[in-house]
Amino acid sequence: MVSTRDDDRGQLLLVAAIVVAAAVLGGVVLLNTVHSSPDLSSQTDAQSVINTDRTVDQIENDLRGLFMANAVDENGIRLPYANSRFEAAVDAYNNEYTRLISTNQSAVATVELNASESIDGAVAYANQSSAEFVDDGNEFVVTDADELPRLRIRLDDVSDDLRVRINDSDPLGTPADDIEFEVSDSGGITGDIQCSGADDAPIEIDLVHGAGEVTGDGAYCTVAVEESDWDLDEYNVKFEYGTATNGTYAVSGEDGGPALIDCADPCETGLVNPVFDLTYQNPNVVFSSTFTLYERDDR
Amino acid sequence: MREMQHSRGQAYVLEGIVGAVIVVSALLLGLQAVDIAPWTASDERATEDIRTQMGDTLDGAQDTDALRTLATCLARDDEPHPNVASTEGTTTEFGDVLANTTAESFNYRIFLDYNTSSGVKTVGIDTDSPLPNQPTVTVSRQVALYDSDVVRENPSCVPRIGADGEPVTLEEESGGIYLADQDPNSELFAVVRIRVIAW
Numbered sequence: 001m002v003s004t005r006d007d008d009r010g011q012l013l014l015v016a017a018i019v020v021a022a023a024v025l026g027g028v029v030l031l032n033t034v035h036s037s038p039d040l041s042s043q044t045d046a047q048s049v050i051n052t053d054r055t056v057d058q059i060e061n062d063l064r065g066l067f068m069a070n071a072v073d074e075n076g077i078r079l080p081y082a083n084s085r086f087e088a089a090v091d092a093y094n095n096e097y098t099r100l101i102s103t104n105q106s107a108v109a110t111v112e113l114n115a116s117e118s119i120d121g122a123v124a125y126a127n128q129s130s131a132e133f134v135d136d137g138n139e140f141v142v143t144d145a146d147e148l149p150r151l152r153i154r155l156d157d158v159s160d161d162l163r164v165r166i167n168d169s170d171p172l173g174t175p176a177d178d179i180e181f182e183v184s185d186s187g188g189i190t191g192d193i194q195c196s197g198a199d200d201a202p203i204e205i206d207l208v209h210g211a212g213e214v215t216g217d218g219a220y221c222t223v224a225v226e227e228s229d230w231d232l233d234e235y236n237v238k239f240e241y242g243t244a245t246n247g248t249y250a251v252s253g254e255d256g257g258p259a260l261i262d263c264a265d266p267c268e269t270g271l272v273n274p275v276f277d278l279t280y281q282n283p284n285v286v287f288s289s290t291f292t293l294y295e296r297d298d299r
Numbered sequence: 300m301r302e303m304q305h306s307r308g309q310a311y312v313l314e315g316i317v318g319a320v321i322v323v324s325a326l327l328l329g330l331q332a333v334d335i336a337p338w339t340a341s342d343e344r345a346t347e348d349i350r351t352q353m354g355d356t357l358d359g360a361q362d363t364d365a366l367r368t369l370a371t372c373l374a375r376d377d378e379p380h381p382n383v384a385s386t387e388g389t390t391t392e393f394g395d396v397l398a399n400t401t402a403e404s405f406n407y408r409i410f411l412d413y414n415t416s417s418g419v420k421t422v423g424i425d426t427d428s429p430l431p432n433q434p435t436v437t438v439s440r441q442v443a444l445y446d447s448d449v450v451r452e453n454p455s456c457v458p459r460i461g462a463d464g465e466p467v468t469l470e471e472e473s474g475g476i477y478l479a480d481q482d483p484n485s486e487l488f489a490v491v492r493i494r495v496i497a498w
Contacts, residue, residue, distance in 0.1 A: 099419075
């Protein structure tokens with residue numbers, strides 16, 4: 001009798017074990033059916049992050065455009081410096097942008113000019129009414145700059161070579177110490193930046209802290225001066241040009257070096273490297289950053 | 300003996316229940332393995348594809364300033380030119396971008412939104428597509444316009460030339476075109492939104 005009872009108990013234990021296993025399996029099935037909720041949530045989060053990334057990129061691009069549009073010379077050429085109206089333009093952009101995006105999404109963007117972090121300086125530029133490439137005949141267009149956030153040259157005639165020399169000594173020291181490149185109609189651009197195809201006008205060189213792009217008639221190059229070379233105590237920029245050299249330029253230099261910045265006429269002083277406080281917020285993401293227009297990147 | 304048979308009967312019942320549970324569980328697991336998700340999620344995936352591709356198209360157009368042209372290219376009535384998004388015949392840069400990317404794949408309608416003193420106004424740029432018969436996505440990009448931006452005209456969106464022989468700017472045309480200078484005291488002219496509904 002005792003032995004029969006033990007058999008029965010064994011069978012019950014087996015059944016109980018199977019019940020537990022079935023419960024576990026059932027649990028797995030049930031849990032599996034609710035997997036979509038966290039998945040959906042992560043999709044929404046990912047979409048929000050993508051939207052935020054894109055929106056911030058777009059705002060930064062708009063600010064670049066607004067900065068360039070802020071100062072225009074008498075020939076309609078946009079210059080890389082900001083006058084006194086720039087802060088009002090940033091405020092207006094902030095208001096209009098938020099007013100527009102808030103009509104179809106729950107989002108707010110705030111953009112402010114950070115005046116205390118922004119850097120003043122000077123920008124020397126070409127005046128097309130002048131017969132000479134540099135109006136006052138001085139070959140040094142910028143001297144004693146702490147940094148060169150933007151150097152832009154457009155050449156409409158390269159039948160005479162243009163040599164650009166940048167050094168931390170004024171007058172320029174030995175050629176071996178220079179950051180130097182030359183534009184000619186025979187070899188394109190050679191030296192510390194190179195673009196052999198850019199030998200036909202118009203040629204445009206646009207550098208931000210020594211890195212950027214060159215476009216010519218049918219040529220395009222991304223270029224960069226070696227980072228170890230683009231590391232001077234102060235920057236003096238000299239153009240060596242011929243009588244046929246023709247085009248425009250805008251070279252901006254930051255103040256704050258060992259000596260006060262100076263530049264060849266025509267020259268304007270003002271904000272040359274603005275810094276912005278940028279915040280974008282939607283129900284899923286809050287993004288906040290400080291955006292420097294011409295930031296020196298590692299390369 | 301009677302007591303023992305009663306216990307075994309209970310065990311049989313439990314075995315039957317467990318057997319049923321196992322069969323049902325196997326059935327559920329089997330069905331789960333067949334994954335019916337694609338049936339229910341196909342629309343969502345398709346719309347996400349459209350959103351991504353249309354977003355990339357607008358980003359490409361923005362990189363080449365084609366979205367700025369879209370907002371500043373005007374017809375005779377100084378409203379946005381109806382040909383600015385055309386992908387056939389005389390095309391603009393924006394039309395070319397569309398023709399090379401999404402025009403053959405999706406239907407879309409393009410609108411331009413802008414602020415006025417009485418709220419946001421909308422003007423249709425390309426609204427020829429029939430009404431959507433499936434889920435749609437909306438992709439939009441904002442464009443900041445500046446006082447010195449050039450006004451364009453004609454189906455090919457060439458610069459409008461003024462009496463002095465120079466291209467006319469938005470600031471010079473302010474008051475006569477569909478957009479008003481949103482901040483006359485600064486270089487900012489207006490912020491507009493290009494909004495595309497695609498399906």
